[in-house]
Amino acid sequence: MLGGLALLLLTLRIWDSERGPPLRPWHLVVPEELRAAELAAADWPTYLAREAAVLETVQRQVTEALEPEDRVAANRYFDGSPLHPRHFARDWNRSFVLEPAGGEPLGAVVLLHGMTDAPYSLRHVGALYAKRGWVAIAPRLPAHGTVPAALTSVTWEEWQAATRLAVREARRRLPPGRPLHVVGYSNGGALAVQYALDAVEDPALPRPDRLVLLSPMIGVTAFARFAGLAALPAWFPRFAKAAWLSIVPEFIPFKYNSFPANAALQSHRLTLAVQTQLRRLAAAGGLARLPPVQTFQSVADFTVSTRAVVTALYDLLPANGSELVLFDINRNAKLGPLVSPATETALDRLLPPGPRRWRAVVITNAGPDQAAAVARVTETGATEEQVRPIGFAWPREIFSLSHVALPFPLQDGLYGLEPSADPAEDFGVRLGELAVRGERGVLTVSPDVLMRLSSNPFYPWLQERIADGIAPARRGEVRPGPQADPSSLIPPSRHVR
Template sequence: MMRLPSFLRRLPRRIALLAAALALVLLALRVWDTQRGPPLRPWHLVVPEELRAEAIDAADWPAYLAAEEAAFATVRAEVTGALEPEDRIPANRYFAGSPLHPARFARDWNRSFVLEPAGEPQGAVVLLHGLTDTPFSLRHVGARYAERGWVAIGIRLPAHGTVPAALTDVTWEDWLAATRLAVREARRRLGPERPLHVVGFSNGGALAVKYALDAAEDPRLPRPDRLVLVSPMVGITAFARFAGLAALPALLPRFAKAAWLGILPEFIPFKYNSFPVNGARQSHRLTMALQAQLQRQAAEGRLARLPPMLTFQSVVDFTVSTRAVVAALYERLPAQGSELVLFDINRNAKLGPLLTPATEAALERLLPPAPRHWRATIVTNAGPGQDAVLERSTEGGGTEERVRPLDLAWPREIYSLSHVALPFPVTDGLYGLDPDPAEAYGVQLGALAPRGERGVLAIAPDALLRLSSNPFFPYLLARIEEAIGPAP
């Protein structure tokens, strides 16, 4: 047998040493980067106790609400009631004297809620919010269901609405167990015959699809009749796959800040700004489980058992992968009545060379050629130089495109929607471009146009630049109403 040269025999060992040295360098850079940031505050350190998946599966709705109240009591006692003087400022939502403090409002939308219809429920809807978010994000959709005679159940998923530190000690299995509980409660209130919908926003969209897949396999789970998905988190960035490694230095107490991808001021009443590594890790674990189950059920020919889906997605989305919505979900669906609605960029924004070539071509790259098994709808400019928009739709199995003008238009200053904007009307009191003065949440984030001198704002101006409400929300709501059916 020919003997390998000595340098080739040593090559694997050298590669391993090089990889180890590179890992140490990256670890050192991570430690250095985290130590530069602001210190951890009480809301980054206090972890309220919440029910875990096994306990949630054994609980009913009142038991879940009791555990939720206990978590908020912990926040009141160990965060709000224990703030240092430097944290007692108007820009801190955890300061009881702040105009942003949720307890000051007529309703604290951080908590689970039930919206009852005026009469006998015609149906029920479960509302699943996104990561770092709260039931606040789907309150407008829930209100429309209630107006149409449905009972709307907005559940606060575990580790949300309290303090960002709660996300350091939660798993996606806890979120899915809460989804099962909310569906059980919806079906209990409704009986077995009337329709049940599940609406999911972002991470909640992934939970909605995962629940529907589970229900298709487990006859003990109530099966929803329709899914409505808003910016669903079917796939996320590759960085989240390795997010757990970024937290390794946090195993040493001195480097606890390494457990966080972002440590920011908490100035939004119903959403976290700070983001722990575990949040990204659990979302990645959820999307990997979801995609594996989709692939398996597609291979087994079982996806026809899924309920029809109506999905709203911006063509450009910094948080989730729009391509994954198409390739990992819709391209696997058989003909079962689903529809994907894509909101195009504003092609009359006059940005010229400032738009990246990838953005301009995003729509053309997303959709496979017709015919498709599902209805594809595009909301886009009516024509060159026009702010007005229209709907272009191709039915499942067909190739003919139908065009319908919409009584809506792009605001001239907006070049695209964003991941977070879709479930909020422009009149939303917190996020709207033209907020309703009757809704007071201490600040009007969506109406701010941060132009001025540096160092004036208590927060970074770039936090206010992302579009936070949807000028096409009336269209989104009207399409959901079609799925709800006629008012009683």
């Protein structure tokens, strides 16, 4: 019976995968990246040299080899498309370093992007640190920024090794005693936490002084652990499409849309490793050496588990000055019964009762019929909640934030609701300002992809909170250096009150 059931499930998986669109060159070409052992022995110039070679492979074996039906404007891999990254003032698929203006850096930050993403996603946070006199280093994690097929063979150990390489480069650029931060977005958040845990256990690793996490991937859906089984038919070349959970047109210059089963499997393996390490160190008292953790997380998140951020991370943290910021849904959106009951009550179920060993901040409506947003703050060790205005309001057309929205201001040229007119911000499409209304069957992608909120109306406030933790130097040393009001990094939004 079990064998028959397994055969039935395998047959259904083959049938389901074969219904999808055909695989294109970007689903088949796997560039040769450095493996974990090679990354452990490599330096930053070596990594950049291999990155350049990998991107040249994509140009030669994908872009220059496209069939006529793939040479369309909506394909980022077509060199005649306005989406092709080589047309831009800067290709944000590549690793980057942002240097401070003059003098030695006051600190260094390593920026770790998310799954299927590229260094583009943390460029605004990197600019904030550079304006404050820090050097910002953003590695393109292995298998990203090239073609989705690269994710079919990568392992999370390679992301771990690339993280360590970037931290080595950050520490190399710093004078002794200067602070080191690690910022992680989504999958990069899990890598940031894991690196900090590894540094607790391994004295040879430079220890970060602060972690900043945006939509961190501390837990994923239960399906991810079975993603490897879903790809089993792909062992037979005839059923290669079974290696993919989704095959979607590639119209975003700095992010993959197609998603292989191996990417889900590696996400599960990484989160399992992080949670296991957290529990082990918590039982041994090792988390007392963990740096303060500042996290920004949407209550509504379809990609990662918001609950896991609380139960698997924050509930284990010591009283070390950590902070969790939760963005509630817009309770003035007037959607009534269209909001699911589980979402309506999600916030009430998330936070454990006080007192807590960390600071909790909830960004929510000032009242059920008010667009104005407030911060409901419960300080470390307190039980009383304080309500503070933040000077922002919920836009009427937004009913919640999303997993992908947090690191992007409304003026982001690709994802923003109010994209900048700066020519350097022209990336061939303005996804954030698209108004998706019309007839079914017209678009080449699901309207769900375009309806998901991709920028953050509270980004200036989030940026100020990050900036509050960017100290001029370590151990009380104050040095002159370039400073900037964080709100000056982006134009003011019409939602600022």
